[in-house]
Amino acid sequence: MWVKLCCLLLYFLALFVLARVFEAVAWYESGFLATQLVDPVALSFRKLRTILECRGLGHSGLPEKKDVRELVEKSGDLMEGELYSALKEEEASESVSSTNFSGEMHFYELVEDTKDGIWLVQVIANDRSPLVGKVHWEKMVKKVSRFGIRTGTFNCSSDPRYCRRRGWLKSTLIMSVPQTSTSKGKVMLKEYSGRRIEVEHIFKWITAHAASRIKTIYNSDRLKEEWNKSDRYRLKIYLFANLDQPPAFFSALSVKFTGRVEFIFVNVENWDNKSYMAEIGVYKTPSYILRTPEGIYRYGNNTGEFLSLRAMETFLRSLQPEVNDLFVLSLVLVNLMAWMDLFITQGATIKRFVVLISTLGTYNSLLIISWLPVLGFLQLPYLDSFYEYSLKLFRYSNTTTLASWVRADWMFYSSHPALFLSTYLGHGLLIDYFEKKRRRNNNGDEVNANNLEWLSSLWDWYTSYLFHPIASFQHFPFDSDWDEDPDLFLERLAFPDLWLHPLIPTDYIKNLPMWRFKCLGVHSDEEMLETFQDSESDSDSENREAFGSEKDVSEDDELNAFQRRSEGPRCGADTCSCANKYCPHGPYGRQARSYGSSGTAGDLEPDWSSWPSQMLHCTECVVCLENFASGCLLMGLPCGHVFHHNCIVMWLAGGRHCCPVCRWASYKKKQPYTHPQPLAADPPS
Numbered sequence: 042m043w044v045k046l047c048c049l050l051l052y053f054l055a056l057f058v059l060a061r062v063f064e065a066v067a068w069y070e071s072g073f074l075a076t077q078l079v080d081p082v083a084l085s086f087r088k089l090r091t092i093l094e095c096r097g098l099g100h101s102g103l104p105e106k107k108d109v110r111e112l113v114e115k116s117g118d119l120m121e122g123e124l125y126s127a128l129k130e131e132e133a134s135e136s137v138s139s140t141n142f143s144g145e146m147h148f149y150e151l152v153e154d155t156k157d158g159i160w161l162v163q164v165i166a167n168d169r170s171p172l173v174g175k176v177h178w179e180k181m182v183k184k185v186s187r188f189g190i191r192t193g194t195f196n197c198s199s200d201p202r203y204c205r206r207r208g209w210l211k212s213t214l215i216m217s218v219p220q221t222s223t224s225k226g227k228v229m230l231k232e233y234s235g236r237r238i239e240v241e242h243i244f245k246w247i248t249a250h251a252a253s254r255i256k257t258i259y260n261s262d263r264l265k266e267e268w269n270k271s272d273r274y275r276l277k278i279y280l281f282a283n284l285d286q287p288p289a290f291f292s293a294l295s296v297k298f299t300g301r302v303e304f305i306f307v308n309v310e311n312w313d314n315k316s317y318m319a320e321i322g323v324y325k326t327p328s329y330i331l332r333t334p335e336g337i338y339r340y341g342n343n344t345g346e347f348l349s350l351r352a353m354e355t356f357l358r359s360l361q362p363e364v365n366d367l368f369v370l371s372l373v374l375v376n377l378m379a380w381m382d383l384f385i386t387q388g389a390t391i392k393r394f395v396v397l398i399s400t401l402g403t404y405n406s407l408l409i410i411s412w413l414p415v416l417g418f419l420q421l422p423y424l425d426s427f428y429e430y431s432l433k434l435f436r437y438s439n440t441t442t443l444a445s446w447v448r449a450d451w452m453f454y455s456s457h458p459a460l461f462l463s464t465y466l467g468h469g470l471l472i473d474y475f476e477k478k479r480r481r482n483n484n485g486d487e488v489n490a491n492n493l494e495w496l497s498s499l500w501d502w503y504t505s506y507l508f509h510p511i512a513s514f515q516h517f518p519f520d521s522d523w524d525e526d527p528d529l530f531l532e533r534l535a536f537p538d539l540w541l542h543p544l545i546p547t548d549y550i551k552n553l554p555m556w557r558f559k560c561l562g563v564h565s566d567e568e569m570l571e572t573f574q575d576s577e578s579d580s581d582s583e584n585r586e587a588f589g590s591e592k593d594v595s596e597d598d599e600l601n602a603f604q605r606r607s608e609g610p611r612c613g614a615d616t617c618s619c620a621n622k623y624c625p626h627g628p629y630g631r632q633a634r635s636y637g638s639s640g641t642a643g644d645l646e647p648d649w650s651s652w653p654s655q656m657l658h659c660t661e662c663v664v665c666l667e668n669f670a671s672g673c674l675l676m677g678l679p680c681g682h683v684f685h686h687n688c689i690v691m692w693l694a695g696g697r698h699c700c701p702v703c704r705w706a707s708y709k710k711k712q713p714y715t716h717p718q719p720l721a722a723d724p725p726s
Contacts, residue, residue, distance in 0.1 A: 045381040049374070052468045059464065060450045075122030075449070076344050081110045088124065089113055095127040096348055097188055097248060097289020101241040115283050116348065117327045122449075123347035126456075130187070137186040139178075140193035145203040148195055152217050153228050159190045159251060159296055160217040164209045167197050172212040173238055180240050185247065188293040188350050214243065218250055219299055244289075251292035258307045261317045267305065268321055268332075275334060275432065276302045276361050281318065282327035283310045290350040297354065301361045329353075331360075335433070338440050345449025355448050359439040361432065364419065368412060372405075377465075379404045384469035387480050549708045550693055554656070554677045555686060558669040559648040657681040663701055664688035680705035 068074050081089060089109045093100045096116050103109050113119060142148045142162070152160045163178060165171045171194075173181060182192045195215075197204035204210070214233035231250055235242055258264050280287055287306045295304035309315065309326055322337055323330060329340040329348075340346050346356060358366055382400040386393045419428070438444060454461045647669075649658055656677040661668050662685040669675065674686040682702045684692075689701075698707050705711060 042378075044385065045378045048381045048385070048468075048472055049378045052377075052465065055468060056454065056461075056464060057446070057450060060446075060453060063453075073121050075120065075125070077121045079119045079121055079124055081113045081119060084110075084124075088128070091127050091131050092119060092124065094184070095123075095130065095187065095290075097292070098284075099241060099245050099248070101239075115327060116288055117282070117329065118341060118348075120341075120347060122345065123349060123352075126347065126349065137182050137192075139182050140191070142193055142195040142199070144200040148203075151191075151193070153230075159247075159293065160193065160215075161185055161190055161247065162193045162195055162215040162217070164204070164213050164215055165194065165196045165198075166204065166210060166212045167201055169212045172214060172233075173243070177238070177240055181243060184240060184244060188289050189297060189354075190247065190293065216247060216250060218254065219296060248289045248292060249286065251289065251296065252286045252306075255287055255292060255295050256303070256305045258305060259311070261312065261314060264307055265317055275429075276357075277305060277332040278302060278340070278357075279305045279307055279323075279330045279332065280327065281307045281309055281323055281330065284308065284327075288348070290348070290353065293350055294353055294357065298357055298361070301363070302357055333360075333436055335436060343442060343445035345445055345452060351452060352448075355452060356439075359444065359448060360436050362435065364416065371408060371412075375404050375408050376401065380465075381469065381472065384473040385476055387473075387477055547694060550690060553679075553707075554653045556651055556653065556675055558671060558673045558675050559651050560645045560671045561648050652683075653677060655681055656683050659683055662688055664692055678705070678707050679709060679711045681711070 064074065084092075086106045086109065089106065090100055092113050093109065093116075098112055098116055100109055100112065103112065140151065142151070148162075152162060161181070163171055163173060171178070185192065195204075197209060209215075216231045216233070217228050218231065219228055233243065233246060235246060256267075258267060280291055285308075286292075287304075291304065291306070294302075298304075309318075318324075331338040331340055340353070340356065341348065345352060347353075379400045380397065383393050383397045386396045418424070439448075647658075647660060652658065659682070663682075664684055665688050667685070669685075675683050676686040676689050677683045678689070678700050680700045680703050682700050684701070692701060693707055699705060700707060
């Protein structure tokens with residue numbers, strides 16, 4: 042998890058650096074920055090109208106360029122970034138969807154039950170034509186959608202009883218606006234009563250009703266009273282401008298942030314004395330001033346603070362977020378971090394997607410489970426001070442220059458999703474390259490495994506758990522002959538208990554005690570010294586070979602071993618299960634055998650001091666029925682019995698997880714055996 046989190050932070054840092062590179066390239070090619078102010082005089086009439094439409098100011102009665110330019114200047118300063126965004130938005134030809142209501146419940150659920158948005162609904166009466174034609178309605182939908190106003194069509198033929206109860210006997214336009222200034226308040230429906238059906242007139246009617254919810258101040262005395270008043274609102278945003286009504290984006294935001302932020306419009310058109318404005322720090326108009334308990338903040342001075350709905354909404358959400366905003370942000374971050382598993386996981390492609398689906402399910406489940414106590418914690422009545430300190434921390438951190446850069450980058454990448462996805466994919470491929478390079482040195486088989494091999498291993502694992510219960514529920518291990526013949530599956534379906542054998546992992550074999558058999562008074566010659574030095578360096582490879590031979594052991598090998606035991610202690614080097622360089626039948630079998638027989642025949646005593654204290658003393662391996670040769674690698678089981686390392690590993694890896702002598706489980710601890718102390722009168726043996 043921490044690796045994925047570090048990769049995600051590294052990706053965000055790369056996005057931040059890439060955005061600064063784009064700004065430098067734009068400045069080098071065009072000679073201006075996004076925060077640079079634009080002189081409206083130098084703009085064309087079409088660009089000025091585009092700016093007014095994005096801000097939500099009507100211009101139908103202004104045929105002259107001079108009047109349009111003055112209206113742009115009265116609404117606020119224009120930056121290069123805002124101009125670029127407005128032109129790109131105008132060029133975009135994507136159609137905006139409009140909702141078709143199916144009946145009363147659908148209308149109530151979306152319109153009347155929505156407390157933080159504005160709806161514009163065209164009602165079509167029975168056997169009547171719509172009030173607004175199709176072409177004008179599409180223009181209307183595209184115009185109002187810029188300000189977060191949702192649209193829909195209600196055909197009374199789908200629910201005539203509801204239309205009669207509402208009094209919709211003719212085609213009309215309905216607008217829904219929150220009635221109160223509290224969050225989740227009542228919604229009132231207003232019907233359009235104008236005679237002119239043009240788009241501009243309908244838009245003026247919408248903006249006039251939305252602006253009526255904003256508190257308007259017309260004189261300095263009222264401003265002084267409002268400025269010094271302390272009420273439940275912690276955030277207040279003032280618009281000081283010489284306009285008849287605030288822009289549409291300002292009015293739409295007042296609906297979105299109902300109960301969180303108070304919007305106040307100060308009309309300074311007929312003011313003679315503006316001294317109090319200078320006292321509170323307002324020296325020019327138009328100005329957007331954010332009043333917080335910590336002081337005032339002038340909106341529009343930092344990067345990305347444009348006079349548009351999207352830019353100001355992002356700014357206010359960062360200062361006064363809802364719990365839902367924090368949840369959505371955490372959901373996006375968690376899923377971005379989970380998708381890093383697609384590139385960190387190495388091996389087959391199917392394995393990557395299986396791990397990805399598992400990670401997505403796990404992370405999202407943990408996120409939802411962790412949010413439940415947080416929601417309950419925030420609803421406690423004694424946490425008001427904690428909530429206020431948290432919001433204060435948000436306000437301090439999000440009014441910095443770094444926070445403005447982050448907001449600007451968020452708006453840039455969210456408006457260019459293809460760039461965001463391509464950079465994420467490129468970052469993931471880099472992680473995949475370095476991770477593959479790192480793991481190739483450790484485990485090349487895992488990196489080079491194909492889909493069929495991984496699916497085969499997954500099927501083996503699944504069938505093992507399907508047909509073998511967990512070992513801890515069984516008291517005694519049983520021999521498994523499932524691999525003996527696949528046809529046995531059909532026969533054993535009638536007797537399920539016959540194939541319910543425990544699945545025991547073989548990891549415990551690595552933890553069993555291992556040591557070398559030594560004799561007292563033995564002097565190695567030159568050849569034996571070389572042999573044992575080589576054996577020390579190859580001990581790890583011997584262990585890997587022993588564990589890797591698990592799949593090669595079958596029931597036939599066990600029968601052959603018992604047959605060899607019945608025939609006698611001697612066996613060929615090619616059939617003995619302990620044929621290795623430490624055992625008597627290895628490459629140095631003749632020399633090792635003569636040396637071991639001389640050490641165990643009675644003239645040389647084994648060095649019992651090198652044995653673990655809980656192991657039983659013996660000089661013969663009961664698996665291969667051979668004596669221990671000096672320097673041979675031994676392994677002991679929890680019961681205390683000792684065997685050749687290779688012999689007992691082959692025995693255990695074949696599924697026989699018990700001692701060949703006493704049948705004690707090889708994975709269970711046993712009371713350690715203590716050797717009896719010799720009597721003082723008896724000579725040491």
